[in-house]
Amino acid sequence: MTIDGDELQTVAKRARLRLLKMHFDAKMGHIGGNLSALDAMLSLHHCVMTSDDAFVLSKGHSAGALYIALWSKGLLSDEDLETFHADGTQLAGHPVPGWHDSIPIATGSLGHGFPVAVGMALARQLRTTPGRVFCLTSDGEWQEGAMWEALIFWSHHKLQNLTLLVDLNGLQGFGTTHDVASMADLGARIRSFGVQVLEVDGHDLLGIARAANNNPGAVLLLRTKKGKGVSYMEDKMEWHYHPMSASQYSLAVVEITGSESGNES
Amino acid sequence: MRAEFCDSLVDLAGIREFVFLTGDLGFMALEPLQSALGPRFINAGVAEQNMVSVAAGMAREGCQPWVYSIAPFCYARPFEQIRNDICINKLPVRLVGNGGGYAYGSMGATHHALEDYGVLLSLRSIRIYVPAFGCDVGPAVRLISDRIEPSYLRLGRTELKDEKSLPPYAPWRKVLEGAAGVMIVIGPIAGGILEYARGLLLASRPAIWVLTEFGGESGCPLPAQVLQEISESKQLSIVEEHVVEGGMGQRLVHYLALHGHKIPPFHHFSAQGYPSGRYGSQAWHRRENGIDVDSIFSGIAADEKA
Numbered sequence: 001m002t003i004d005g006d007e008l009q010t011v012a013k014r015a016r017l018r019l020l021k022m023h024f025d026a027k028m029g030h031i032g033g034n035l036s037a038l039d040a041m042l043s044l045h046h047c048v049m050t051s052d053d054a055f056v057l058s059k060g061h062s063a064g065a066l067y068i069a070l071w072s073k074g075l076l077s078d079e080d081l082e083t084f085h086a087d088g089t090q091l092a093g094h095p096v097p098g099w100h101d102s103i104p105i106a107t108g109s110l111g112h113g114f115p116v117a118v119g120m121a122l123a124r125q126l127r128t129t130p131g132r133v134f135c136l137t138s139d140g141e142w143q144e145g146a147m148w149e150a151l152i153f154w155s156h157h158k159l160q161n162l163t164l165l166v167d168l169n170g171l172q173g174f175g176t177t178h179d180v181a182s183m184a185d186l187g188a189r190i191r192s193f194g195v196q197v198l199e200v201d202g203h204d205l206l207g208i209a210r211a212a213n214n215n216p217g218a219v220l221l222l223r224t225k226k227g228k229g230v231s232y233m234e235d236k237m238e239w240h241y242h243p244m245s246a247s248q249y250s251l252a253v254v255e256i257t258g259s260e261s262g263n264e265s
Numbered sequence: 266m267r268a269e270f271c272d273s274l275v276d277l278a279g280i281r282e283f284v285f286l287t288g289d290l291g292f293m294a295l296e297p298l299q300s301a302l303g304p305r306f307i308n309a310g311v312a313e314q315n316m317v318s319v320a321a322g323m324a325r326e327g328c329q330p331w332v333y334s335i336a337p338f339c340y341a342r343p344f345e346q347i348r349n350d351i352c353i354n355k356l357p358v359r360l361v362g363n364g365g366g367y368a369y370g371s372m373g374a375t376h377h378a379l380e381d382y383g384v385l386l387s388l389r390s391i392r393i394y395v396p397a398f399g400c401d402v403g404p405a406v407r408l409i410s411d412r413i414e415p416s417y418l419r420l421g422r423t424e425l426k427d428e429k430s431l432p433p434y435a436p437w438r439k440v441l442e443g444a445a446g447v448m449i450v451i452g453p454i455a456g457g458i459l460e461y462a463r464g465l466l467l468a469s470r471p472a473i474w475v476l477t478e479f480g481g482e483s484g485c486p487l488p489a490q491v492l493q494e495i496s497e498s499k500q501l502s503i504v505e506e507h508v509v510e511g512g513m514g515q516r517l518v519h520y521l522a523l524h525g526h527k528i529p530p531f532h533h534f535s536a537q538g539y540p541s542g543r544y545g546s547q548a549w550h551r552r553e554n555g556i557d558v559d560s561i562f563s564g565i566a567a568d569e570k571a
Contacts, residue, residue, distance in 0.1 A: 097354045104325055105322070106349065107349075108349075111314075112349055115318030115322070115346075119321060119325070120326050123325075123328045145314070149312035150319075152312065156310075
């Protein structure tokens with residue numbers, strides 16, 4: 001790791017503020033799932049991945065958090081972020097292909113990124129290409145049959161160069177995952193396919209990094225909160241969709257900075 | 266055509282990036298390829314959606330994946346994976362559907378492929394290859410192997426007994442001269458048509474063109490010679506074991522109309538589906554749909570008399 005805990009917290013705070021600003025400026029929703037996934041992407045990009053590694057965002061509706069993670073690494077600029085969702089942008093609401101080395105594949109329809117990541121890992125294993133593949137899925141995404149097809153295939157081929165992270169925030173588009181189509185206990189179900197499963201605090205950046213670095217070929221179930229860091233959004237399904245009003249945005253900034261002025265420190 | 270297909274791929278086994286994925290199909294046909302490729306021959310199991318996405322991921326890493334299944338399991342079941350993971354990302358995955366049209370005969374409707382290339386052409390970036398003769402498979406496979414964009418190969422059953430006198434492989438080939446109109450044929454049904462037409466006098470048979478490749482970056486251009494012959498013809502027929510919707514009949518006539526070409530009286534011999542609700546061999550389905558050799562030639566002869 002090249003970054004210590006204090007620095008990481010500073011990065012995470014700046015990233016959370018920038019994510020909120022980007023969504024507010026663009027008047028876009030999907031902020032809840034972005035806030036639940038942001039820490040995992042920051043952890044991977046700052047503490048785990050090397051230039052040989054690849055990251056696939058299977059839950060493509062958290063594209064904003066991915067753009068912010070890349071911004072926090074200096075791989076996207078403020079000018080880039082200002083185009084989020086705008087006409088002529090490459091920073092669409094779900095990742096589009098062919099414009100950034102750190103976005104290997106277009107995603108957005110759930111249940112696609114994971115099997116593509118499995119293919120990438122298999123290709124690397126066959127060709128003895130260095131580097132690992134990391135993939136982040138949502139929890140509702142596991143209602144897609146293709147996820148289980150990919151899980152069977154991954155387990156069968158024993159691909160140790162793939163790490164799968166699941167953003168287990170418990171909320172999906174129109175209800176809780178428990179109420180819509182329960183997959184409890186998801187960890188046990190995945191484990192029954194012969195894959196190692198660990199439960200991790202999805203907002204503990206160093207904990208995520210330790211789990212990812214020490215457990216190749218594992219699934220990390222990330223216990224997360226939708227809307228993490230903004231009290232009125234946390235665990236609220238409506239923040240899957242709502243854009244923030246000006247007053248809501250101001251309140252969110254205050255909560256994260258701890259200051260009325262919105263200054264970071 | 267599976268034997269020709271397998272042989273052609275075995276010839277490419279030396280390409281390190283070449284990987285082959287099958288949806289648990291190819292028993293008693295693809296074993297030589299399995300031996301040639303070793304771990305690069307991957308039986309992905311009965312999970313076509315995953316197979317296509319895995320292939321896309323492998324292509325993203327620089328592999329040259331081929332994906333093989335019975336045609337409808339190759340293009341219909343994993344359609345969104347083809348659309349999103351292959352085509353939106355412009356990845357060079359080579360899809361192979363065995364059993365175009367009614368080739369699986371009495372196996373039933375779920376195993377037929379009557380709308381495959383129409384559906385795939387709507388994705389715009391896929392180039393379609395439909396070998397008409399066994400000897401087309403090798404050249405088509407080599408062309409597909411070299412492509413850097415998505416491809417779909419529709420395999421059928423060789424129907425022409427003697428392929429020696431055929432002109433060399435080309436996307437458009439005139440396989441027989443004729444003076445009674447122009448007939449454009451897609452797929453192995455060309456074999457039976459050619460054998461029948463060879464027994465007719467020049468004056469009473471159409472010129473027969475075989476179309477083997479279409480779509481992709483080059484769209485649907487007709488060669489100048491075909492356009493010339495159509496413009497001078499009293500009759501244009503298109504034969505395909507595919508539904509009208511999205512088929513080459515629609516596309517070719519659209520092309521002619523769009524570019525201001527004269528369209529002579531037009532026959533489109535195409536698949537209707539299952540008019541009687543009954544099932545049989547490929548030949549039986551062709552007869553029921555009026556796309557067997559007898560129906561085709563009696564159809565155009567009746568039109569001439571009228």
